[in-house]
Amino acid sequence: MNNDRDNIYATPQLDIAGFRFDQAVASVFPDMIKRSVPGYETIIAMTGTLAERYVQPNSRCYDLGCSLGASTIAMRHHIPHKIGKSSGEGHGESNCEIVAVDNSKDMLNQCRAVIQKDDDNSSVGRTPAELTPVNLVCGNVQDVPITNASMVVLNFTLQFIPREQRAELLQRIADGLLPGGVLVLSEKVAFDDQQHQELMIELHHNFKRANGYSDLEISQKRSALDDVLMPETLETHRNRLRKAGFSSVDVWFQCFNFASLIALK
Numbered sequence: 049m050n051n052d053r054d055n056i057y058a059t060p061q062l063d064i065a066g067f068r069f070d071q072a073v074a075s076v077f078p079d080m081i082k083r084s085v086p087g088y089e090t091i092i093a094m095t096g097t098l099a100e101r102y103v104q105p106n107s108r109c110y111d112l113g114c115s116l117g118a119s120t121i122a123m124r125h126h127i128p129h130k131i132g133k134s135s136g137e138g139h140g141e142s143n144c145e146i147v148a149v150d151n152s153k154d155m156l157n158q159c160r161a162v163i164q165k166d167d168d169n170s171s172v173g174r175t176p177a178e179l180t181p182v183n184l185v186c187g188n189v190q191d192v193p194i195t196n197a198s199m200v201v202l203n204f205t206l207q208f209i210p211r212e213q214r215a216e217l218l219q220r221i222a223d224g225l226l227p228g229g230v231l232v233l234s235e236k237v238a239f240d241d242q243q244h245q246e247l248m249i250e251l252h253h254n255f256k257r258a259n260g261y262s263d264l265e266i267s268q269k270r271s272a273l274d275d276v277l278m279p280e281t282l283e284t285h286r287n288r289l290r291k292a293g294f295s296s297v298d299v300w301f302q303c304f305n306f307a308s309l310i311a312l313k
Contacts, residue, residue, distance in 0.1 A: 054080040057268035067272040069115070069152035077116055077155070083259035086252070086303040091203065091234050094301065096122035098310070099199055102230040103127045107144055107198035109180075110221075112189040113205025114148035117159040117182075119232075121166055123199065124180050149185045149192050156186050190217050194224030203234040203308075207277050215288055222292040225313040231294065234301075234308040238279040248305040255304065282307060 054076040067073075073080065081088050099122065103109060109127070111120045123146055131144055148163075150156045163182050185192060189205060190213055200221050206214055221231055239245040253266050282299060286309070289297045294311040301308040 052076045052079065054083065055265075056080075057265040057272070058262065060264065061268055064268055064271045066274075067269070067276045069150075069155050071154040074116070074152070074154040074158045077158070081115075083261065084256060085204065085236075086255050086306055087301060087308075091301060091308050092118045092122050094308070095119045095201055095203070095232055096126035098230055098232060099123040100126040100128065102199050102228070103131055103144060104198035104226060104228070105131050105144070106196075107226060107229075108196050109144060109146045109199040109201075110192075110194060110197055111146060111148040111201045111203075112192070113202060113208070114150045114159055114184075115152075115155050117148060117162045119201045119203050120146055120148045120159070120182055121162065123201070124166065124182065127180050144180050144198075146180055146182045147185060147192070148182055149187060149189050151186065151188045153186055156184055160184055194221050196226065197221070197224045198226050198229045199232075200225065200229070201232045203232065204236065206233065207235050207279055211278060211280070215292070218288055218292045222289075222294055222313065227313055229313040231289075231311040231313075232308065233285065233289070233311060234306070235285065236277065236279045237285070237302075237305050237307050238281050239305070240281055240283075245305075251304045252306075279305070282309075285309060 052075055056072055056076065109123050114120055127144055148159060190209065194200065209217065239248060256266055286297050289311045294313060296312040297309060299307050300310050
């Protein structure tokens with residue numbers, strides 16, 4: 049798998065097409081998201097911590113919009129061994145499965161390589177047979193059944209789904225979660241106060257400049273994301289999650305206009 053530097057928007061483009069998760073993006077995605085999303089690594093690490101706390105025996109975990117599988121790997125490495133696979137104690141199996149979904153074949157091909165590398169490395173001190181199995185699904189997250197779930201992750205995915213389809217997706221997630229299950233929802237967010245909105249955009253752009261992006265790259269990528277990435281306010285997210293039936297909803301992480309919420313069933 050390539051881990052090249054992101055220079056997709058480094059040269060002037062007369063006609064800037066809408067942003068797509070194609071092979072060009074897949075090949076530089078680790079660098080792109082690290083230099084574009086403040087706190088991304090913290091959110092991924094916390095995803096693993098939450099898996100250790102909330103994943104239940106004989107349940108499924110879902111990584112919806114899995115991209116290259118960072119959240120999948122985080123969950124996989126933190127699901128307790130006795131829950132992730134058979135306990136081997138003669139009392140029956142206590143197994144889990146991670147369902148990783150993305151509608152980009154290019155991203156999913158890279159994700160498959162990441163999972164294979166994880167199997168080969170056995171970096172958590174387990175053999176591949178002891179690691180929680182991952183089922184990769186190529187398709188829209190809106191179409192994937194959510195059943196018997198103890199943990200669902202939507203990391204920077206909902207923002208790419210048409211607004212009119214978001215409530216139904218979150219309702220299906222809530223319905224498919226077991227009692228005590230958790231949803232992690234991470235998003236780029238908007239603000240009602242225009243002055244605050246402009247400040248957060250400025251701070252985010254400064255973050256990208258500090259990570260080596262030029263003004264040209266920032267401007268062209270912003271144009272590519274117009275009408276593709278559609279952020280909403282935190283209050284909109286909270287209200288939608290509560291309406292779907294989550295009993296506890298709030299922000300656990302925020303940096304500039306990027307935030308992550310935890311919603312409990």
